[in-house]
Amino acid sequence: MQRTIATIFAILTAMTVTACSSITPNFYKLDMRQGNVLEPEKVAQLQPGMSKRQVQNILGSPLLTDPFHQDRWDYIYAFYPRGNREKGEERHLILHFQGETLARIDGMDTIPPPSTPAPAPTGTSTAEQAQQPSFFQFSPPDTVSDASLSEETGVQNPTQ
Template identity: 45%
Template sequence: MSEASKTLIVLRALALAGSLLVTACGSIVYKQNIQQGNVLDNEDVEALELGMTKRQVRSLLGSPSVSSPFHQDRWDYMNTYSARGGEPTKRLLTLEFEEGALASMSGNYLEEESIASEALDELQDAEETPIQDLESLRSEDDQGGPGT
């Protein structure tokens, strides 16, 4: 057996071992939380009132996920949230309008705490110091503030 063929066999064995190692580590790949659709704050959903106009609802909640041309008086706000590759949790808020005014609301956004809203609340912890903009940091430096 020549030196070149021995080197080729060793390289093939290393490539095979490397590919087996990479496929074996596939289960420890980081998976992020996946959120799709409309994320509605609980305060905004609770602020909905029967009799609101479509314009008021749109400014409060944003555009609906589904707005059918065949059912112009029905808006659906949908959200799915999957925590790190787990089973997705589905949220739905259906709003029905009559003569341009909100007539009825249904869906599980009204029944249970929104996981998406809880995640937003955790990110916006009131006790944390807010991030300052660049101009306020510069003015503190000019005045001999906390940065100096």
């Protein structure tokens, strides 16, 4: 009898403990972004003949600089949603320089085309928007003359 109770208790304990676990772990994985973010709008600004400094101002410093090929800059970007490499996105842009000027761009096929700009909102024209005061614009306070200030406060301006 005690052996049967012990067996039932062991089975119930095992079932209780295994009910709290699952076969596949369901922990949260972060989105992985690595490298230089290659935005299509910025990549579209690149043109042969630009200087290294102009390219660096647009895209930032290259991720890889090869000491054996100083005239080649590699920009690599990888995005894996929730760490999933199968559903991820990779972009690799290679810039070739001759001296200090951009000569050739490889890897443009990995960059999606720039998105079209959204149409302007209807209702108010840009001229009307320019005339409307902005919250961030500074408007100086009304100037107060020294005479009216001294009348209100009873204090004379010492610079006079």
